[in-house]
Amino acid sequence: MIAGNLEYLMSSLPYLSFQDTVEERSKVFSILKKYTNPSESEKDIIAILEEEACKYLSPGTYRMFQQINLSTIYSDAFKKSKNKVLAAFSSYVYALKKDIQQLRLSRKDGTSTSTVKKQALPLVPGTPLEEEIQLLKWQWDKLEELSIGHYADLGALSIYKLKLLLLLRWWGFDPKQGFDNFLDSTKKTEDGR
16 A cells, blocks of 8 residues: 555545534535546445545455444454554444443433443433434544544544544434334333334
Protein backbone atom coordinates (compact mmCIF):
# COMPACT_ATOMS: atom_id res chain seq x y z
CA MET A 1 0.00 0.00 0.00
CA ILE A 2 1.41 3.38 -0.93
CA ALA A 3 0.71 5.87 1.83
CA GLY A 4 0.29 8.77 -0.58
CA ASN A 5 -2.64 7.07 -2.26
CA LEU A 6 -4.39 6.48 1.05
CA GLU A 7 -3.64 10.08 1.98
CA TYR A 8 -5.32 11.16 -1.24
CA LEU A 9 -8.38 9.02 -0.50
CA MET A 10 -8.70 10.27 3.09
CA SER A 11 -8.32 13.89 2.05
CA SER A 12 -10.93 13.57 -0.69
CA LEU A 13 -13.64 12.06 1.52
CA PRO A 14 -16.28 14.39 2.97
CA TYR A 15 -15.77 15.51 6.56
CA LEU A 16 -18.16 13.70 8.88
CA SER A 17 -19.76 15.32 11.91
CA PHE A 18 -22.29 13.85 14.30
CA GLN A 19 -25.38 15.68 13.16
CA ASP A 20 -28.58 14.89 11.35
CA THR A 21 -29.35 17.79 9.06
CA VAL A 22 -30.40 17.97 5.45
CA GLU A 23 -27.18 19.86 4.68
CA GLU A 24 -24.98 17.22 6.33
CA ARG A 25 -26.70 14.36 4.56
CA SER A 26 -26.59 16.16 1.23
CA LYS A 27 -22.88 16.98 1.58
CA VAL A 28 -21.89 13.42 2.44
CA PHE A 29 -24.03 11.79 -0.22
CA SER A 30 -23.16 14.23 -3.00
CA ILE A 31 -19.39 14.03 -2.48
CA LEU A 32 -19.35 10.24 -2.22
CA LYS A 33 -21.63 9.89 -5.24
CA LYS A 34 -19.04 11.79 -7.31
CA TYR A 35 -16.87 8.66 -7.14
CA THR A 36 -19.41 6.67 -9.17
CA ASN A 37 -20.27 6.59 -12.83
CA PRO A 38 -23.63 8.16 -13.72
CA SER A 39 -25.00 4.69 -14.49
CA GLU A 40 -24.14 3.59 -10.93
CA SER A 41 -25.70 6.57 -9.14
CA GLU A 42 -28.02 4.35 -7.08
CA LYS A 43 -25.07 2.50 -5.54
CA ASP A 44 -24.93 2.23 -1.76
CA ILE A 45 -22.67 4.81 -0.07
CA ILE A 46 -20.73 2.12 1.80
CA ALA A 47 -20.17 0.20 -1.45
CA ILE A 48 -18.76 3.39 -2.99
CA LEU A 49 -16.36 3.86 -0.08
CA GLU A 50 -15.28 0.21 -0.26
CA GLU A 51 -14.67 0.41 -4.02
CA GLU A 52 -12.47 3.47 -3.58
CA ALA A 53 -10.59 1.84 -0.70
CA CYS A 54 -10.03 -1.29 -2.80
CA LYS A 55 -7.72 0.73 -5.05
CA TYR A 56 -5.30 1.41 -2.19
CA LEU A 57 -5.48 -1.72 -0.02
CA SER A 58 -3.96 -5.17 -0.40
CA PRO A 59 -6.52 -7.93 -1.12
CA GLY A 60 -6.36 -9.30 2.45
CA THR A 61 -6.68 -5.88 4.04
CA TYR A 62 -9.52 -5.02 1.68
CA ARG A 63 -11.45 -8.17 2.66
CA MET A 64 -11.09 -7.21 6.32
CA PHE A 65 -12.18 -3.65 5.54
CA GLN A 66 -15.28 -4.94 3.75
CA GLN A 67 -16.24 -6.97 6.82
CA ILE A 68 -16.43 -3.91 9.07
CA ASN A 69 -20.07 -3.68 10.04
CA LEU A 70 -21.87 -2.36 13.12
CA SER A 71 -23.78 -5.60 13.63
CA THR A 72 -20.58 -7.68 13.93
CA ILE A 73 -17.95 -5.20 15.10
CA TYR A 74 -17.94 -6.70 18.61
CA SER A 75 -17.05 -10.19 17.34
CA ASP A 76 -13.84 -11.98 18.35
CA ALA A 77 -12.39 -11.52 14.86
CA PHE A 78 -12.36 -7.75 15.37
CA LYS A 79 -11.43 -7.86 19.06
CA LYS A 80 -8.33 -9.88 18.09
CA SER A 81 -7.57 -7.83 14.97
CA LYS A 82 -4.03 -6.62 14.26
CA ASN A 83 -5.64 -3.28 13.47
CA LYS A 84 -5.42 -1.68 16.92
CA VAL A 85 -8.22 0.78 16.15
CA LEU A 86 -10.62 -2.02 15.22
CA ALA A 87 -9.56 -4.12 18.21
CA ALA A 88 -10.08 -1.22 20.64
CA PHE A 89 -13.43 -0.19 19.16
CA SER A 90 -14.61 -3.79 19.05
CA SER A 91 -13.78 -4.28 22.73
CA TYR A 92 -15.50 -0.99 23.57
CA VAL A 93 -18.70 -1.97 21.73
CA TYR A 94 -18.66 -5.41 23.33
CA ALA A 95 -18.43 -3.87 26.83
CA LEU A 96 -21.10 -1.31 25.92
CA LYS A 97 -23.46 -4.09 24.80
CA LYS A 98 -22.91 -5.92 28.10
CA ASP A 99 -23.64 -2.72 30.06
CA ILE A 100 -26.79 -2.08 28.04
CA GLN A 101 -27.91 -5.65 28.62
CA GLN A 102 -27.48 -5.19 32.38
CA LEU A 103 -29.31 -1.87 32.28
CA ARG A 104 -32.24 -3.39 30.41
CA LEU A 105 -32.40 -6.35 32.78
CA SER A 106 -32.42 -4.01 35.76
CA ARG A 107 -35.20 -1.95 34.17
CA LYS A 108 -37.20 -5.08 33.45
CA ASP A 109 -36.72 -6.49 36.94
CA GLY A 110 -37.31 -3.14 38.60
CA THR A 111 -33.88 -3.18 40.22
CA SER A 112 -33.04 -0.03 42.12
CA THR A 113 -31.36 2.79 40.29
CA SER A 114 -28.36 2.62 42.66
CA THR A 115 -27.40 -0.71 41.05
CA VAL A 116 -27.66 0.86 37.63
CA LYS A 117 -25.52 3.83 38.69
CA LYS A 118 -22.71 1.46 39.70
CA GLN A 119 -22.51 0.34 36.08
CA ALA A 120 -21.28 3.79 35.00
CA LEU A 121 -23.63 3.86 32.05
CA PRO A 122 -24.79 7.47 31.92
CA LEU A 123 -27.80 6.79 29.72
CA VAL A 124 -30.33 9.56 30.16
CA PRO A 125 -33.78 7.96 30.12
CA GLY A 126 -35.82 8.93 27.11
CA THR A 127 -37.65 7.50 24.17
CA PRO A 128 -36.09 4.47 22.49
CA LEU A 129 -34.93 6.75 19.67
CA GLU A 130 -33.36 9.27 22.05
CA GLU A 131 -31.56 6.50 23.91
CA GLU A 132 -30.34 4.94 20.65
CA ILE A 133 -28.94 8.30 19.54
CA GLN A 134 -27.10 8.56 22.88
CA LEU A 135 -25.55 5.14 22.26
CA LEU A 136 -24.51 6.16 18.75
CA LYS A 137 -22.96 9.34 20.14
CA TRP A 138 -20.91 7.37 22.69
CA GLN A 139 -19.59 5.16 19.91
CA TRP A 140 -18.82 8.25 17.82
CA ASP A 141 -16.94 9.80 20.75
CA LYS A 142 -14.91 6.61 21.19
CA LEU A 143 -13.98 6.72 17.51
CA GLU A 144 -12.94 10.36 17.92
CA GLU A 145 -10.71 9.31 20.81
CA LEU A 146 -9.21 6.47 18.77
CA SER A 147 -8.57 8.76 15.80
CA ILE A 148 -5.77 10.61 17.57
CA GLY A 149 -2.61 9.92 15.60
CA HIS A 150 -4.47 8.33 12.68
CA TYR A 151 -4.83 10.66 9.73
CA ALA A 152 -4.14 8.71 6.53
CA ASP A 153 -3.62 5.10 7.50
CA LEU A 154 -5.76 1.98 7.74
CA GLY A 155 -6.86 3.01 11.23
CA ALA A 156 -8.14 6.33 9.88
CA LEU A 157 -9.95 4.61 7.02
CA SER A 158 -11.53 2.12 9.44
CA ILE A 159 -12.66 4.94 11.73
CA TYR A 160 -14.12 6.77 8.75
CA LYS A 161 -16.14 3.74 7.68
CA LEU A 162 -17.41 3.16 11.22
CA LYS A 163 -18.41 6.81 11.58
CA LEU A 164 -20.22 6.66 8.25
CA LEU A 165 -22.02 3.50 9.36
CA LEU A 166 -23.09 5.22 12.59
CA LEU A 167 -24.43 8.21 10.68
CA LEU A 168 -26.27 6.02 8.18
CA ARG A 169 -27.87 4.11 11.05
CA TRP A 170 -29.00 7.36 12.67
CA TRP A 171 -30.18 8.85 9.39
CA GLY A 172 -32.12 5.68 8.63
CA PHE A 173 -34.37 5.96 11.67
CA ASP A 174 -38.00 6.71 10.92
CA PRO A 175 -39.54 8.06 14.15
CA LYS A 176 -43.12 7.37 13.05
CA GLN A 177 -42.34 3.79 12.04
CA GLY A 178 -40.39 3.27 15.26
CA PHE A 179 -43.28 4.57 17.34
CA ASP A 180 -45.71 2.31 15.46
CA ASN A 181 -43.39 -0.66 16.10
CA PHE A 182 -43.20 0.29 19.78
CA LEU A 183 -47.00 0.48 20.08
CA ASP A 184 -47.35 -2.83 18.27
CA SER A 185 -44.82 -4.59 20.52
CA THR A 186 -46.34 -3.20 23.73
CA LYS A 187 -49.80 -4.23 22.57
CA LYS A 188 -48.54 -7.78 21.94
CA THR A 189 -47.01 -7.81 25.44
CA GLU A 190 -50.25 -6.62 26.99
CA ASP A 191 -52.23 -9.23 25.06
CA GLY A 192 -49.86 -11.93 26.33
CA ARG A 193 -48.49 -12.85 22.89
